[in-house]
Amino acid sequence: MSKRFPEYKGLDLPKVNNEVLKMWDDDDTFRRSLRSRDGKGEFVFYEGPPSANGMPGIHHVMSRAIKDAICRFKTMQGYEVKRKAGWDTHGLPVELGVEKSLGITKEDIGTKISVDEYNAACRRDVMKYTDAWEDLTRHMGYWIDMDNPYVTYDNRYIETLWWLLKELYNKGLLYEGYTIQPYSPAAGTGLSSHELNMPGCYRDVKDTTCIALFSVKKNDKSKFLFSGIDTQGVKIMAWTTTPWTLPSNTALAVGPEIKYASVRTTNPYTSEPITVILAEELIPVIFAPDKKLEYTVNGTYKGSELKGIDYEQLIDWVNPGEGAFRVITGDFVTTVDGTGIVHIAPTFGADDYRAGREHGVPPLLVLMSDGFEGPLVDRRGRMVPMGDLDQAFIATHVNTSTYGPFAGRYVKNEYNDSLTEADATLDVDIAVMLKQAGKAFRIEKQIHNYPHCWRTDKPVLYYPLDSWFIRTTALRDRLIELNNTINWKPESTGTGRFGKWLENLVDWNLSRSRYWGTPLPIWMTEDRQEEICIGSLAELKIEITRSIDAGYMTRNPLENFVVGDNSLENYSLLDLHRPYVDEIVLVSRTGRPMRRETDLIDVWFDSGAMPYAQAHYPFENKENFAEMFPADFIAEGVDQTRGWFFTLHAIAVMISDSVSYKNIISNGLVLDKNGNKMSKRLSNAVDPFSTIDQHGSDALRWYMLTNAQPWDNLRFDISGVEEAKRKFFGTLYNTYSFFALYANVDGFTGSEPQVPVERRPEIDRWIISLLNTLIKEVTERYDDYDITPAGRAISDFVTENLSNWYVRLNRKRYWGGGMDDDKLSAYQTLYTCLETVAIMAAPVIPFFTDRIFTDLNSVSGKHNEGSVHLVAFPSYDKKLIDKALEERMEIAQKMSSMILALRRHVNIRVRQPLARIMVPASDRHFRKSFEAVKPLILAEVNVKEVEYVDDTSGLLIRKVKPNFKLLGPKFGKKMKEAGAAILALTQNEIAEFEKNGSLNLLLDGETHTITTAEVEIISEDIPGWLVANEGRLTVALDITVTEDLLHEGIAREFVNRIQNIRKERGFEVTDKIRVVIEDLPFVSAAVSKHSDYIASQTLALDVSLAPASAITGPAARETDIEEQMVRVLVEKVKG
RNA sequence: AGUCCCAUAGCUCAGUUGGUUAGAGCGCUACACUGAUAAUGUAGAGGUCCCCAGUUCAACUCUGGGUGGGACUACCA
Secondary structure, eight states: OOOOOOOOSSOOHHHHHHHHHHHHHHHTHHHHHOSOOTTOOBOOBOOOOOBTTSOOOHHHHHHHHHHHHHHHHHHHTTOBOOOEEEEBOOSHHHHHHHHHHHTOOGGGBTTTBOHHHHHHHHHHHTTTTHHHHHHHHHHTTOOOEEEEEEETTSHHHHHHHHHHHHHHHHTTOEEEEEEEEEEETTTTEEOOHHHHTSTTOEEEEEEEEEEEEEEBOOSTTTHHHHTTOOSSOEEEEEEESOGGGGGGOOEEEEOTTSEEEEEEEEOTTTOOEEEEEEEGGGHHHHTOGGGOOOOEEEEEEEHHHHTTOBBOOSSTTBOOOTTOSEEEEOTTOOSSSTTSEEEEOTTSOHHHHHHHHHHTOOOOEEEBTTSOEEESBOTTSBBOOGGGBOHHHHHHHBOHHHHGGGTTOBSSGGGOTTOOTTSOOHHHHHHHHHHHTTOEEEEEEEEEEEEBOTTTOSBOEEEEEEEEEEOGGGGHHHHHHHHTTSEEESHHIIIIIIHHHHHTOOOEEOEEOOSSSOBOOEEEETTSSOEEEOOOHHHHHHHHHHHHHHTSOSOOTTTTOOTTOOOTTGGGSSOOSTTGGGGOOEEOTTSOEEEEOOOEEOHHHHHHTHHHHTTTTTTSSSTTGGGTSSEEEEEEEGGGIIIIIHHHHHHHHHHHSSOSEEEEEEEOOEEOTTSOBOOTTTTOOOOHHHHHHHHHHHHHHHHHHHSSOTTSOEEOOHHHHHHHIIIIIHHHHHHHHHHHHHHHHHTOOSOSOOOOGGGSOHHHHHHHHHHHHHHHHHHHHHHTTOHHHHHHHHHHIIIIIIIIIIIHHHGGGGSSSOOOHHHHHHHHHHHHHHHHHHHHHTTTSHHHHHHHHHHHHHHHOOOSOSSGGGSOOOOOOGGGOOHHHHHHHHHHHHHHHHHHHHHHHHTOOTTSOEEEEEEEOOOHHHHHHHHHHHHHHHHHHTEEEEEEEOGGGSOOEEEEEEOHHHHHHHHGGGHHHHHHHHHTOOHHHHHHHHHHSEEEEEETTEEEEEEGGGEEEEEEEOTTSEEEEETTEEEEEOOOOOHHHHHHHHHHHHHHHHHHHHHHTTOOTTOOEEEEEEOOHHHHHHHHHHHHHHHHHHTEEEEEEEOGGGOOSTTEEEEEETTEEEEEEEEEOOO
């Protein structure tokens, strides 16, 4: 027995999923796809490492479906696409997870639990959900090499990171500096922005606020402020919610474009007349009516005019040195609150620090007795006690009589356990002091939003902390330049979010004070005068040896480390994590001990370094690195823009002066169906596992990639997945089933010699033309990393053209009879369409397409490859694309639909044949096209003949439509009138117009000539006929039902009824039958006249008439024809 | 606060370089068709193309300003 195309009882995508997965496993399909064909070489892809300490979510399916689709497509194009999986294993979320599961806090590290145990727990915990991730990866069909992933905690990975850091260090790009960071004095640690964004951290608190008055120094720069005033001096108003920062003030910032006013008023506390400067806009707020303050405006000035004005120090505790106490400008200044003038304390605000640096304003620093400089507030949150200050510094820079009473005070009472809310705060005392000195304008309690430490619940300070930085700013121009060569999808993320980010780049703060992460490989002497940056284990081994010689270490943990042996065993001799790495003490050039900087590095450096570290470069893969760098393609969520996308780019530019990726898709978020972010808390998160179990990952992937452009946020609605299944997969399945059913009946195998395309019928050539157009379109879209329109085009082709037109119109060609060329054409055409669609859709929906492909191939044996993912992506044949043919068929489709609409209008069912349609055909080209598709239309709408009418018949009512695109530029302002005039043309004028090819139009006494090329002339109506219009198409239907037609209609009714009975009785498609119909007056003529027709359609050997009494038994049925009951007998004939 | 994305039918989305009647699918209503049948067709209802202003003969489309939703970054007197 010959092979048969597999037939199925129903569409079960989850089952297909599992069966195809098993096939891939059995055949090792993924591994076999990893090769380069036709000398295409490598297509480099980088996998962004997910953190395996959390469960994967539905959004992971999104970005991974994109990555998988592109990689599969490139594979099918002939490239070798290696895909190394990776795991991001360091970082705060891991630490928090461990602390939660162990029930400890950071303070317990080193006491309740050793750093050693803590890190061991992190190492275990981070791979907690690896199984779930691997399971999802497998079931969603994401092909990636999970057997050899890169793991960021691996010593070899860390070694590459150290090498990179040393490269940066040697280039002078790695430096130590300080920056203003959120700092918790109570916990004694800096906080990450992540920690600050934890729920409940920002809280409304009531604080003392103060508008301070800064006295302007009268000199050349400021004298314009003093002209015409009658007060002692001029004061600049600045508002603060943290009066304790006022002693550290070294500048005032104004907005360059903001308008400021000089206002005469009185000091409410001293009643002294004063002249003050503030933003003009804020006068009504500061001098609100309820304050009962009188004031007059002297004049206004732009912020830029005030720039450079000097003022006297507000609180003379410490002298900050040259350059302080100036008015500077800053873009960050607003007039939403305060006075429009910002008090700048560079030691306690990030903006302040930056503004200070830009304008050369010094921060207010004090010299401590230990020789280090620091801000006026110490790390415990106190004004630096006198005893901690350097004695010489006190003598030269500190006003002991004014500072003395305040030294040692906590800036927030919360930091001192012996103080309560009832005690006076430093803020209040400073405010009162200013008030008494006439330097305060207003003091009041205000509620504002302020961050708190999530561990201690106490307020955070913005505080200068030492950190290690990468000088990314030094490479800014190069970063921007190279970014412009990257193909971003969507473009706006590259130029916009990412581009702007690069323009406003600040140095990369690398330091993190944590335990579980990549240690900074820098060792320093205690006085910080000597340092060493280690770039490899080999180097470390040598340095340790030197240290042992110097007596600082007793044993070399790398004693047995073999340089050049890259095995895991060799690299497991020493754990490079804390605390082990901290036990290593190195020796400086001058023979002094050096200890490691305790900082870890930002985990983003880990992931951004993966192009190098996944290859353990340069310790391995040095020769072939060019084959793996840079990436041709990466894809992740848009939330990675300033994360992974940036760190990849930054490191590649700094190390290799190259982009890290050439093409990138950044996809949007997956929201719930109401547009809300998915979260466990709202329990609106969609579980990818159960979704795939229920619907199959093909349906899920198809929905996610075709419903919306991937970079738009996706409102995930499961009913969309179901719709995709019904609409696209259902139709494709049906089309295949239809093919398989008849191909098996006819013994078609697909391996028959091809009927030459030019010998196939018009409709076959049409669908082949469309198919080739589709190949072109899909290839271009995929090539452009634009998956969505590619998928939509495939879907349109399958549902609209292939199934709903081609198969529907051709069904009869597959039924009955032997195998002639026409039938063979039909099978071969449908086979080609199914196979090509399967191949083209394979990158997006890898399972179902592989099933279709292998099912087709199992009989035809056309391909040697056992999987759709191993075959070449099709290329289109220009010769097979026939635009004129596609156009003709469009006419047929539209015409048919119009005629069916007319039938519906007068309630004449399609089974009732009608005599003729009438089509206006003044255009010869149109007539020719119509003639070619005439048989299709007539068959589809069940009409016998076409009659063409031309305008000379006088039957047609014509209409002229102006072509605005052509006429618009010609008429300009008069277009409206011209359009109206054209629409108002009479039938005679139109006829004249058409005859002459041009027309003179009279507008405002001016004559304008228009030609027929500039308008569209359509036949709108045929009086007395039933007419339909759509665009340029017009058709009229003759709805007279003659006796002959009625008989034929009745015959067709019988065919339909008999077919239904056949089906109901469960006959095989090939069974022969005998039919007896009740001899009623209104059917007898119809049946006897068309008995042959009825017989041929229903595979009846005999159709006869008989009285009702003769039609009895189990084979007898009663059916409804033309609203009358008729008895019919249908029985199987053996033979 | 800054930067970016999004806003078109009840829902999900198309809509070319501006061109005058803004489309599809789903859903709803009615009808039809049927050897693909858990499929299909036709028709109907359903629109302030988020709002305002501008440019233009002409704006869903371009410009500016808002509003709403979302993301990232930053966090401020």
